[in-house]
Amino acid sequence: MxxxxxxxxxxxxxxxxxxxxxxxxxxxxxxxxxxxxxxxxxxxxxxxxxxxxxxxxxxxxxxxxxxxxxxxxxxxxxxxxxxxxxxxxxxxxxxxxxxxxxxxxxxxxxxxxxxxxxxxxxxxxxxHPTIAGLRFRQVNALPEDDKEMRRRLRDAARESWCLHVVVHEAMTPDEQGRLPLARLLPPGLRHRVIEHRAAPQQLRGVNWALKDLGVEVPRGGAVLLPPDPAPEDYDGREHSVRSVFLDGSQPSALLAALRHFVALPxxxxxxxxxxxxxxxxxxxxxxxxxxxxxxRRLVAMYAEALEAMTKSRDLYKQAAEQALEALAAYRDVPSPGVPQQRPGSRTPGALQQLTRTFERLKLTARNRQQEESAADASANGTPADPAREDDDGTGTGGDTDDRSS
CATH class of the missing domain: 3.30.310 (TATA-Binding Protein)
Known part of the structure; x- marks a missing residue:
């Protein structure tokens, strides 16, 4: 257990x-x-x-x-x-x-x-909710078979909603003694107690069945089954009754044991x-x-929740403003090792370099075109087109001076 x-x-x-x-x-x-x-x-x-x-x-x-x-x-x-x-x-x-x-x-x-x-x-x-055959307010005779008796008591101990009491008959009771003891209990206990009754010849068998639970029923007495899990500081001897008189009288000793058990944590x-x-x-x-x-409790709870949400919103707003201020300050501070240049100061130098590059490409393409024209003219035996001569003082410029003279 x-x-x-x-x-x-x-x-x-x-x-x-x-x-x-x-x-x-x-x-x-x-x-x-x-x-x-x-x-x-x-x-x-x-x-x-x-x-x-x-x-x-x-x-x-x-x-x-x-x-x-x-x-x-x-x-x-x-x-x-x-x-x-x-x-x-x-x-x-x-x-x-x-x-x-x-x-x-x-x-x-x-x-x-x-x-x-x-x-x-x-x-x-x-x-009983789980064990067939058991009932409140009645005497529940234990099975004749020892193994079946052991199984029933073990299952009953696991069910701790109820208070299970095992009573041994010292001798065969009369008609009054066969009545359930629950009818003699106070109303607060009457419908929480299940009474298991052992016949006079079942004393050895019932104590064998109770051995695993760590309790023992005295001859002609009673014992409360310990629940599973058992309360702290549980002592089975405190919930054992040496004598229970089945004559219709008040079972005071059993009642005291039940009260002690109910008071346990x-x-x-x-x-x-x-x-x-x-x-x-x-x-x-x-x-x-x-x-x-x-x-009123709901209104107070909603008011507390609203106040908490308002505080959370204000804190979030404050944190967001601080984050924006920090970001703006970070952008204004130059990074170490990187020259700070304004966008306008970078434009003239880059434009001049790009212009020079285009001029070189233009001259290269023109020279290549002139060379190809000269090669075609020499192959056909015709002079090169004067319009395609270089403008360095040779070609069309020289011929014009000779004719004018």
């Missing part, structure tokens, strides 16, 4: 939580009828069915009442559609009060589910943290005063 509790939140003392399975059809109708009847009788102030996504297939019910007439209790029940075996709708019920839970307060389970009678529907709501069981978060953050059944307070 895992003894680590660091990865889970601790169960608050203001929270009452239970988990079970409804095996009949239309459990949502049973819950609606029960809540409506309790509202009409004044047991609860109000109830609601918040909308959920169709993909989840879940149904959610909320109820609010006042314990002792003054302490506000908010409760949320979630119906989970069937998934494999065992059959039926799993239900998860989490209730939170304004002060630590009092075991004398009414059980939240009886405000969502009927105690019995015609309103209970075709099926029953008090089945136990980790929230699987899915319980999610259910508690939904209760706190997605609660919809608000009074007018609660709605006003919620709107």
């Amino acid at each position: 895992s003894n680590s509790t660091t990865d889970r939140a601790i169960v608050p003392q203001t929270v009452w939580a239970a988990r079970g399975r409804h095996t009949g059809p239309a459990p949502e109708d049973v819950v609606s009828r029960t809540l409506r009847r309790h509202k009409e009788s004044g047991d609860i102030d109000d109830f609601a069915e918040p909308p959920v996504t169709e993909e989840s297939g879940r149904r959610v019910f909320e109820a609010r009442w006042r314990a002792d007439g003054t302490v506000i209790v908010r409760a949320r029940l979630t119906l989970v559609p069937p998934q494999g075996r065992p059959q039926g709708h799993e239900w998860r019920l989490v209730a939170e009060a304004e002060r630590p839970w009092d075991e004398a307060w009414p059980s939240p389970a009886t405000l969502f589910w009927p105690e019995g009678g015609a309103d209970a529907g075709d099926g029953s709501w008090d089945h 136990r980790p929230l069981p699987q899915h319980a943290e999610e259910a508690l978060t939904d209760l706190r953050e997605n609660w919809t059944l608000l009074t007018l005063q609660e709605q006003l307070e919620r709107e």
